[in-house]
Amino acid sequence: MNTLNKVGIGAAVVACYGLLPLWKENSQFANVGDTPAELHAALTLVLGWLLVFRTNKAYERWWEARTLWGQLVNASRNLSIKLNRLTRLSEADRLQCQEILRTFPQVLRDHLRKPVDPNQYPIFDQLASSITHTPSNLVNRIYEILAAGRKQNLLDGDELRVIDEDLRVYLNICGGCERIRKTLIVSSYRTFSRQCVFLFLLTLPWGIVQDFGWWTPILTGMMAYFMIAMEVVAEHIEEPFGYHDEDLNLDALCQTIESSVNELM
Numbered sequence: 080m081n082t083l084n085k086v087g088i089g090a091a092v093v094a095c096y097g098l099l100p101l102w103k104e105n106s107q108f109a110n111v112g113d114t115p116a117e118l119h120a121a122l123t124l125v126l127g128w129l130l131v132f133r134t135n136k137a138y139e140r141w142w143e144a145r146t147l148w149g150q151l152v153n154a155s156r157n158l159s160i161k162l163n164r165l166t167r168l169s170e171a172d173r174l175q176c177q178e179i180l181r182t183f184p185q186v187l188r189d190h191l192r193k194p195v196d197p198n199q200y201p202i203f204d205q206l207a208s209s210i211t212h213t214p215s216n217l218v219n220r221i222y223e224i225l226a227a228g229r230k231q232n233l234l235d236g237d238e239l240r241v242i243d244e245d246l247r248v249y250l251n252i253c254g255g256c257e258r259i260r261k262t263l264i265v266s267s268y269r270t271f272s273r274q275c276v277f278l279f280l281l282t283l284p285w286g287i288v289q290d291f292g293w294w295t296p297i298l299t300g301m302m303a304y305f306m307i308a309m310e311v312v313a314e315h316i317e318e319p320f321g322y323h324d325e326d327l328n329l330d331a332l333c334q335t336i337e338s339s340v341n342e343l344m
Contacts, residue, residue: 081324082315086308093307094300097284101295126279129272130309133264137313140259141327144319147255148332151187154248155180155336159343161242167233172224177344178202179217181337186213187253188329191260191320214253218246260320269314276306 162168162176182202189195195213197203202217203210210216225242228234234242284299291298315325 082311083308086304086311089307090300090304093280093303094296097288097296097299100285100288101293103288122275122279122282126275126306129275130306130313133268133272134309134313136264137317141316141319141325144256144259145327147252147259148184148327148329150248151184151252152332152336152339154245154252155184156339156343158242158245159340161238161245163344165234165238165241166225166228168224168228169233172228173344176221176224177340179221180340180344183214183217183249184329184333184336186217187256188320188333190214190253191256191329192322215250218249221246256320260318264317273310276310280306 158180159177162173162180166173168176179202182200186195186200190213197210197213200213203213225234225239229236229239280299280303283302284295287298288295312325315321315323319327320329
């Protein structure tokens with residue numbers, strides 16, 4: 080069941096709750112416990128500020144993550160061209176660099192989702208159990224190949240500096256993604272936002288029932304759908320590296336990089 084279907088079920092429950100004040104207005108308790116319209120208007124203003132801030136901050140994190148992965152695509156293409164055209168590496172070293180560039184985005188994807196098991200990647204066959212940070216290990220292997228080639232005069236210092244520009248981007252991207260994953264929006268703010276949404280939906284049907292009558296459950300359900308959806312989507316895109324529909328399609332980005340590396344090298 081996708082996110083919007085779950086939100087729809089929650090909105091339907093809130094719409095059913097909207098029948099309660101409608102029943103009260105048509106019963107002997109019609110004049111008991113009326114909610115002032117001004118109270119609901121004040122809650123609407125506060126909730127609007129909270130949801131706008133929450134959604135904007137969550138989307139900023141999602142977009143920054145997408146920008147970083149876009150940079151990874153570009154850096155992979157640049158490195159593929161430079162390693163292929165600016166160096167005179169042996170065929171074995173060139174193939175190993177190609178395998179590293181193809182594997183890096185997959186390792187980074189898994190690194191951001193869960194602890195990486197190096198044994199699932201053939202490139203980590205040797206000493207896999209001693210590796211604690213797999214993305215850095217892959218970049219380090221390229222530097223080892225380039226250092227060996229420098230000693231054999233297969234590339235000069237200028238070529239090494241040109242290649243180093245994109246290799247540094249790899250680790251900068253990794254660090255940026257790790258910061259997004261490990262530094263979430265303050266939990267107390269998220270809790271406060273949810274409490275405000277709950278209080279708004281709790282008072283909504285009682286504040287509009289006198290003006291809208293039988294439309295109260297329908298309007299309550301519609302408002303609940305959008306309010307709950309904004310909160311749920313913000314919560315999902317706040318962590319953009321997962322498996323939800325709203326998260327980044329990292330599998331497609333990995334395939335794009337692999338295809339580009341294979342073509343260019």
